[in-house]
Amino acid sequence: MYYGGDYNPEQWPVEVWAEDVTLMRRAGVNLVSLGVFAWSRLEPAEGRYTFEWLDQVVDLLHAGGVRVALATPTASPPPWFSLAYPEALPVTRDGVRLSHGSRDTYCVAAPAYRSACLRIAAALGERYGGHPAVAMWHVHNEYGTWCHCEHVAEAFRSWLRGRHGDLDALNEAWTTSFWSQHYTDWRQVLPPRATQYLPNPGQELDFRRFLSDEMLVAFAEQKAVLNALAPGIPVTTNGVFGGWVPVDHARWARSVDLVAVDHYPGSADLGAEEETAFFADLARSWARAAGRRWLLMEQAPNLIYTGARMLAKAPGRMARHSLSHVARGSGGALFFQWRAPRGGAEVFHSAMVPHAGPDSRVFREVCALGAELPALSEVEDAAIEAEIAVLWDAECWWALQSPGRPSTDVDYLDLVRAAHRAFWRAGYTVDFAAPDSDLTPYRLVVVPGLYLVSDAAAGAIAAYVEGGGRLVVGFLSGIADSRGLVRLGGYPGAFRDVLGVRVEEFHPLPPEIVAKLSTGDTGTMWSERVNVTGASTVAAYVGGALDGLPAVTRHGYGAGTALYVSTRLDDQAYGRLLVGEARAVGVAPTCAGAAAGVEVVRRRAGDTSWLFILNHSDVARQVPADGVDLVSGASVTGSVRVPAGGYAVVREAPSRPSIH
Ligand code: GLA
Numbered sequence: 001m002y003y004g005g006d007y008n009p010e011q012w013p014v015e016v017w018a019e020d021v022t023l024m025r026r027a028g029v030n031l032v033s034l035g036v037f038a039w040s041r042l043e044p045a046e047g048r049y050t051f052e053w054l055d056q057v058v059d060l061l062h063a064g065g066v067r068v069a070l071a072t073p074t075a076s077p078p079p080w081f082s083l084a085y086p087e088a089l090p091v092t093r094d095g096v097r098l099s100h101g102s103r104d105t106y107c108v109a110a111p112a113y114r115s116a117c118l119r120i121a122a123a124l125g126e127r128y129g130g131h132p133a134v135a136m137w138h139v140h141n142e143y144g145t146w147c148h149c150e151h152v153a154e155a156f157r158s159w160l161r162g163r164h165g166d167l168d169a170l171n172e173a174w175t176t177s178f179w180s181q182h183y184t185d186w187r188q189v190l191p192p193r194a195t196q197y198l199p200n201p202g203q204e205l206d207f208r209r210f211l212s213d214e215m216l217v218a219f220a221e222q223k224a225v226l227n228a229l230a231p232g233i234p235v236t237t238n239g240v241f242g243g244w245v246p247v248d249h250a251r252w253a254r255s256v257d258l259v260a261v262d263h264y265p266g267s268a269d270l271g272a273e274e275e276t277a278f279f280a281d282l283a284r285s286w287a288r289a290a291g292r293r294w295l296l297m298e299q300a301p302n303l304i305y306t307g308a309r310m311l312a313k314a315p316g317r318m319a320r321h322s323l324s325h326v327a328r329g330s331g332g333a334l335f336f337q338w339r340a341p342r343g344g345a346e347v348f349h350s351a352m353v354p355h356a357g358p359d360s361r362v363f364r365e366v367c368a369l370g371a372e373l374p375a376l377s378e379v380e381d382a383a384i385e386a387e388i389a390v391l392w393d394a395e396c397w398w399a400l401q402s403p404g405r406p407s408t409d410v411d412y413l414d415l416v417r418a419a420h421r422a423f424w425r426a427g428y429t430v431d432f433a434a435p436d437s438d439l440t441p442y443r444l445v446v447v448p449g450l451y452l453v454s455d456a457a458a459g460a461i462a463a464y465v466e467g468g469g470r471l472v473v474g475f476l477s478g479i480a481d482s483r484g485l486v487r488l489g490g491y492p493g494a495f496r497d498v499l500g501v502r503v504e505e506f507h508p509l510p511p512e513i514v515a516k517l518s519t520g521d522t523g524t525m526w527s528e529r530v531n532v533t534g535a536s537t538v539a540a541y542v543g544g545a546l547d548g549l550p551a552v553t554r555h556g557y558g559a560g561t562a563l564y565v566s567t568r569l570d571d572q573a574y575g576r577l578l579v580g581e582a583r584a585v586g587v588a589p590t591c592a593g594a595a596a597g598v599e600v601v602r603r604r605a606g607d608t609s610w611l612f613i614l615n616h617s618d619v620a621r622q623v624p625a626d627g628v629d630l631v632s633g634a635s636v637t638g639s640v641r642v643p644a645g646g647y648a649v650v651r652e653a654p655s656r657p658s659i660h
Pocket of ligand 1: 304
């Protein structure tokens with residue numbers, strides 16, 4: 001179990017380093033991400049390296065038993081670099097070339113930037129590749145930047161050639177016959193820069209795909225250098241997740257040795273716990289599909305920036321968030337950051353050692369968690385049990401971000417999270433799966449907003465139902481092919497047959513309108529004119545233009561069943577529907593007796609299983625369990641009492657059969 005955080009000794013005088021290591025030992029820290037933003041201190045002038053201070057830090061950490069995720073500092077080029085290579089500064093969509101003064105001031109496609117990255121990566125690889133403290137390489141920081149400059153234009157064209165082959169195919173994929181955009185020469189093709197009115201959605205979608213691939217190539221170049229200089233040391237990069245991030249993490253997972261993610265939930269209420277579980281399930285699923293382990297590389301010990309004001313974590317919450325990740329397979333819990341800085345842009349972002357110093361509530365909680373984690377290392381190889389999958393595809397998110405969609409209220413992430421939340425609240429653990437993955441291990445598959453779908457994936461999903469699977473498809477699924485071209489003949493295009501419905505028209509709902517359904521439930525945001533072509537109606541619209549028409553349908557298809565949900569059901573109704581389908585196919589919650597606000601995840605390795613129990617409520621709860629609580633060391637018979645805001649990890653008495 002890794003435990004630690006980003007360590008920035010370059011911000012502190014040398015006297016503080018020894019205290020840092022002493023405090024790290026006290027806290028149980030065994031891994032730090034080192035040098036993430038230290039480029040200007042490691043290479044103060046081009047080709048002049050000052051590694052002596054880092055030597056000292058790495059040796060000190062090693063002597064203290066703390067291992068190092070050694071970073072390549074390429075997310076923040078030094079001022080000398082920007083001065084020497086101004087053409088490597090990023091250009092916004094509006095054509096503004098950004099200046100040095102923050103971080104991430106580079107264009108990922110600029111040759112000067114790429115070579116500078118490889119040089120510093122090689123210098124670090126040569127110097128530290130053989131150091132026993134180095135547990136892994138942490139390349140860059142949170143890939144996810146945008147640029148629209150000439151370097152990018154050139155690289156984008158070359159990527160487009162690779163994807164589409166020739167201009168004819170590009171013209172078709174982007175429907176350039178619309179608005180006189182037909183290209184006759186590759187030099188005419190540009191990144192989506194600021195333009196007069198709605199930009200071309202095909203160009204927007206391909207640009208995000210390109211950025212993801214271009215950044216992946218930049219990562220892979222550094223990885224290759226480090227692999228050659230330090231064979232056997234795993235290489236990773238910390239993934240950041242958000243609507244502004246043009247990175248397809250599921251694809252990237254195959255190119256890293258370890259899937260590492262940063263997570264900063266943005267709500268103050270139970271939404272933070274839901275979001276934590278959601279993102280941990282996502283990271284776990286990316287890693288599992290790629291055959292990798294995963295690690296929570298950054299989270300906040302306390303205050304985090306979430307817009308206008310920072311959110312504080314109540315006592316105990318940091319530990320529960322950490323364990324929610326560990327329950328879902330993270331190989332530990334790391335933080336941004338070890339010690340709070342005295343200045344700089346993130347001066348009030350929380351740290352394991354806050355401004356108040358070690359005599360503080362936060363540091364005491366950091367030490368307490370650090371003391372508990374080693375006992376959990378026995379779960380390391382245990383799998384997480386899930387019989388339900390929710391499909392996830394970053395490209396659908398990007399496609400639905402394009403302007404010109406029928407409703408800006410519809411957000412892919414919101415649709416996926418609504419499905420996950422319904423299961424989380426009802427005590428189920430779910431996997432996320434790619435649309436073209438093998439769905440046969442799952443008894444229930446939910447498909448929210450799968451706007452783009454390839455013929456192959458649509459065929460596999462239909463085959464899953466035909467073979468006996470249970471499918472729930474949400475609106476705006478199956479609409480377009482992978483190029484973003486609409487499938488004609490009625491929505492939801494790719495899924496008409498399996499669902500037994502044909503939708504003639506969309507009826508997006510304004511925010512103030514609620515669609516009433518015959519079941520008494522309600523829908524918001526979206527509705528549509530659904531005709532059944534084999535399906536039966538589960539719920540119909542009541543009133544309005546769609547009065548009496550189906551809103552939710554059910555269709556027997558082969559040996560399986562497929563449901564269609566044509567509106568954004570309110571959370572309770574969606575929960576009832578999804579849980580009802582889960583029950584119907586024999587999937588029970590992980591712990592039927594757990595009260596609301598208690599999160600339970602089971603892991604299993606061979607005959608041994610573990611129950612992670614997190615009590616997010618403000619009252620103590622008795623939760624059914626038998627075995628030994630690894631946190632307290634106490635044996636558990638019949639049930640375990642979990643205090644308000646507390647947790648238990650019970651190695652279960654070996655009586656429960658595996659579900660697989
Ligand atoms: C990310 C970055 C860190 C820091 C934190 C702040 O995790 O990697 O450098 O900016 O966000 O939340």
